Amino acid sequence: MRSENESDVQKRRSFIEEARRAQIVASAVEVIAEGGFAQASLARIAQHAGISKGVISYHFAGKDDLMVEVVERTYGLIAETVGAKMQGLSSAGELLRAYILGVAGHMRGHRTQLAALAEIFTNLRGADGRPRYGIKANEEIYRALEQIYSLGQESGEFRHFDRRVMAITQSSAIDNMFAYWVAYPDHDLDAHARELADIFERACRS
Amino acid sequence: MRSENESDVQKRRSFIEEARRAQIVASAVEVIAEGGFAQASLARIAQHAGISKGVISYHFAGKDDLMVEVVERTYGLIAETVGAKMQGLSSAGELLRAYILGVAGHMRGHRTQLAALAEIFTNLRGADGRPRYGIKANEEIYRALEQIYSLGQESGEFRHFDRRVMAITQSSAIDNMFAYWVAYPDHDLDAHARELADIFERACRS
DNA sequence: TCATTTTCTGACCGCATGGCCAAAATTTAG
DNA sequence: CTAAATTTTGGCCATGCGGTCAGAAAATGA
Known part of the structure; x- marks a missing residue:
């Protein structure tokens, strides 16, 4: 050894x-x-x-250390899965839809992991009492979404809007889709995702 | 006495x-x-x-009793304020916008109360361990929003969409607008609210 | 004023938690 | 097989929690 x-x-x-x-x-x-x-x-x-x-x-080293490891072992998976589904797409509208549907697809296969992740995000606090993962943990997601928006705005496919606000809105919509599905497992996750894709497509396009 | x-x-x-x-x-x-x-x-x-x-x-009677009273003393205010701002409006589009801007206006004047409310909503659990206020506390809000959507869909002003999904999305968008503003107090709350009004107006209209 | 009721204090209880550690058990290496 | 290193156990500790209570203090009413 x-x-x-x-x-x-x-x-x-x-x-x-x-x-x-x-x-x-x-x-x-x-x-x-x-x-x-x-x-x-x-x-x-x-x-x-x-x-x-x-x-x-x-x-x-401690309970916090364990929780951090739970997050690290779970967090990267989404980006991988969703990234794969977005391969080969070029139009901003297609990317938007693929992103939403991809995340929803990943959720269906990782319910417990993501539920635990959400719990940790909202509950785990650092030594100073401030949330360890809060809005800041979403920065990466925000930037990815904003990149899609920029693409669409430059090509004229999307209208002009505040990309940060749109990213916050879309990200929270997806988070709450998951929370609602966890609370009501009979809720149709895929139908919800398709509705979201419609909503944000209309909200973004010129 | x-x-x-x-x-x-x-x-x-x-x-x-x-x-x-x-x-x-x-x-x-x-x-x-x-x-x-x-x-x-x-x-x-x-x-x-x-x-x-x-x-x-x-x-x-106990800590739970105190927390419940905090919620009760804080929760009704929003409906009052927002309801007043929606008086006299009739078109669904106007109602939608007035709702969002009204909530944002209320937030600016009740930051700490609403921050505490959000904390309690996500953390307070009943004897069974289930969240005492979770998705369910939003049912009232969902129904109010769905009523606006119904109005717009009947008059032809709004397209056909899943009203429940739209309500979840809009409600979560407003919640996260607040959370983002709490995390970044310099964030422009009113501009964010106007962007949200634009987003959901476009998402809803025919 | 003074007895009665209401309100407040500060100490105390049982409990659950995260962390700690000496000793036991197990695995590995020679 | 034996010695050393690694891993596990189970009990122990200090801490902080919500809740309780007897008695002190304050307010009340006659």
Whole structure:
């Protein structure tokens, strides 16, 4: 277990360590998605994973550290999936629609993970009491959307509007589509997504 | 203090009791708006109000009771203000715009109260662990918006769309306008509201 | 004034939490 | 097989929470 590779010394991790971390993160996701962030204690997460509480403290620096890792392991997936669906498209209108439908498609396959992610985003706070992930965590999304808008405005396909406001609006619309679907699982997610695509297409085009 | 009026016996409240309750509610609003729901303990609320912790327990059945009262004392104001601004209007498009601009106007004058309200909505949970105010608290708003949409669709001013999805989208857009403004106080709230009015006017009209 | 009622205080309780650690168990290396 | 390193256990701790309470203080009413 020493010369596996020459990665940095202070952070080398054994296979079993990685497996444990993944297991703990998965358990945390399930506990949070099931009962909310507030009651997701280390004891509960450990019990749900069938291990002792101390193991979590051994593998993670603290509860915050665990939560941050949950976010990191979940967050990148959306960009990947959606990016793939947007490959090859060039018109801003097509990109807009592909983005919305792509996100909705990803939601259907990752309900619990994204529910946990949303819980952490709204509840996890830093040492100063300020939200650790708030509006700021959406900056990346805002910029991606604004890029689409710029494309459409330059080509004349879209009218002139405040790109930041449009990005906030569209992003929040998608977030709430998810929240509504979580609250009412019978809600038709795909139909909702198509309606959203219609709404923002009309809101944007010249 | 006995025959002040013949209201129901079990709930009669003295003037000083009412003053204390109002004071405690105000303190709770400020503490929540300042540091979030999680760190708004009874001790902190009491300290901020300059009173002993026991006083809160004396005037309120429990922390939940206090939070519910915060919501009740804050929630009705919006409907009043906005309703007034919509008086006399008849076309759906005018109503839509008046609604959005009216809510934004109310926000500017009630920042801390509404910030606390939002905190409570997303954090307060009932005995079962489910959110006490979540999607459901918005039902009233959804129905009001859907009524405007129906009006416009019947008159032909609005196209056909899913009214529930539109209501969710518009309501979330307004919520996030507020959240963004709280995070970035320099953000131009009125300009944002006008942009929203444009967006939803275009999204709705035939 | 003085007895009665209302209000307030500050200490205390039980509980749950996140974090800690010595010792046990397990895995790995020689 | 044995010794060393890694991993796990289960109990312990300090902290902060909401809630309770006896007694002090203040307001009230005659």
